[in-house]
Amino acid sequence: MKAEAASRVVVSRYGGPEVMRVERFSPQPPTGEQVLIGVRAVGLNFADVFCRLGLYQAAPRPPFAPGFEVAGEVLAVGRDVHDIRPGEKVMAVTRFGAYASHLLTERAWVRRLPQAWSFEQGAAFPVATLTAWYGLMRLGRLERGETVVITAAAGGVGQAACRLARARGARVIGAVGSGEKQAAARQAGAEEVLVSADYRIWRAVRKLTDKRGPDLIFDAVGGRSLTRGLAALPPEGRLVLYGFASMTPAGPKRSWPRLTWRYLRTASISPFDLVQHNRSVAGFNLVHLWHRADLFGAALDDLDRRGLLATLTPQVTARFPLEAAGQALEHLRRRGTTGKIVLTVD
Numbered sequence: 001m002k003a004e005a006a007s008r009v010v011v012s013r014y015g016g017p018e019v020m021r022v023e024r025f026s027p028q029p030p031t032g033e034q035v036l037i038g039v040r041a042v043g044l045n046f047a048d049v050f051c052r053l054g055l056y057q058a059a060p061r062p063p064f065a066p067g068f069e070v071a072g073e074v075l076a077v078g079r080d081v082h083d084i085r086p087g088e089k090v091m092a093v094t095r096f097g098a099y100a101s102h103l104l105t106e107r108a109w110v111r112r113l114p115q116a117w118s119f120e121q122g123a124a125f126p127v128a129t130l131t132a133w134y135g136l137m138r139l140g141r142l143e144r145g146e147t148v149v150i151t152a153a154a155g156g157v158g159q160a161a162c163r164l165a166r167a168r169g170a171r172v173i174g175a176v177g178s179g180e181k182q183a184a185a186r187q188a189g190a191e192e193v194l195v196s197a198d199y200r201i202w203r204a205v206r207k208l209t210d211k212r213g214p215d216l217i218f219d220a221v222g223g224r225s226l227t228r229g230l231a232a233l234p235p236e237g238r239l240v241l242y243g244f245a246s247m248t249p250a251g252p253k254r255s256w257p258r259l260t261w262r263y264l265r266t267a268s269i270s271p272f273d274l275v276q277h278n279r280s281v282a283g284f285n286l287v288h289l290w291h292r293a294d295l296f297g298a299a300l301d302d303l304d305r306r307g308l309l310a311t312l313t314p315q316v317t318a319r320f321p322l323e324a325a326g327q328a329l330e331h332l333r334r335r336g337t338t339g340k341i342v343l344t345v346d
Helices: 046-053 119-124 126-139 156-168 179-188 202-208 223-231 256-264 271-277 293-305 322-333
Strands: 007-011 020-024 034-043 069-077 089-093 102-106 110-112 147-151 171-176 192-195 216-219 238-241 280-283 316-321 340-344
Touching: 007 322, 020 322, 034 089, 034 119, 034 126, 046 322, 069 102, 069 119, 089 102, 089 119, 089 126, 110 293, 119 316, 119 340, 126 156, 126 216, 126 238, 126 293, 147 156, 147 223, 156 171, 156 179, 171 179, 179 192, 192 202, 202 223, 216 223, 223 238, 316 322, 322 340
Parallel strands: 147 171, 147 216, 171 192, 216 238, 238 280, 316 340
Antiparallel strands: 007 020, 034 069, 034 102, 034 340, 069 089, 089 110
């Protein structure tokens, strides 16, 4: 791909899909341990929606290209990169900038694409899988025979978490917001799937666990669901929070009064309650772990060692051309999707 043909989609200002603008740019040549990738597919994540709305604290100020994961072909490498060559097919992670035909990133965040995978599958894999692995294995300490509740179980991270937890030997209870998503959660490995638009599922969870409650909750919703879920945990139960889907605006633009109301309804967690009931709560955001490139390698090495990579092949359910990124993000924001959405680069 020629430098003059490079293009990217940027958030020109905060707002609806109309703020997404295509612009030309000249990619810089890689230096040191950098790798320049000719992007063929880009994975979308809910954080991208919040970036466009101006609700993602870690994002740069506009204009900037959002996005965290890609797959493509290596175009060039820096002088200190000796184990990957131009022409190889790879998947990679970046701290923003993925909505582009060319991506310059560090070698530590680049892995070869599994031979049987398409570029679309490769682009849909890193963020969801690393999120599920870090949340369930590192923070959640999920063990064989335990019961885990996974909210938003039909989404990209949710499906990866269901597959990973099932492979770990855990009992998986999935929760989804609509009946249309039940099948996707079951296919990913959830043994039982609960349906509730506002995630009022905890009475049913207690019934399914003989009133004991789950050992682990892996939550992407936040809000009042967070408080109810915490109350459903038994002694030594853990809750891991990695998202706030409950804060998603109902329309294509943000509404400060509505967001403030939802924020105020998110209850605080009492440390006295945690001590009294022997419960644990943890939260994380991958973008704040960017300095931990070793986690990417550790996760993939662990999955490979366990023979699980083949079972974690992501499900791509929608495709949009790079130029239609605004439309793709609206598709994601409306939360009518299952699996992963990708942008394709011609």
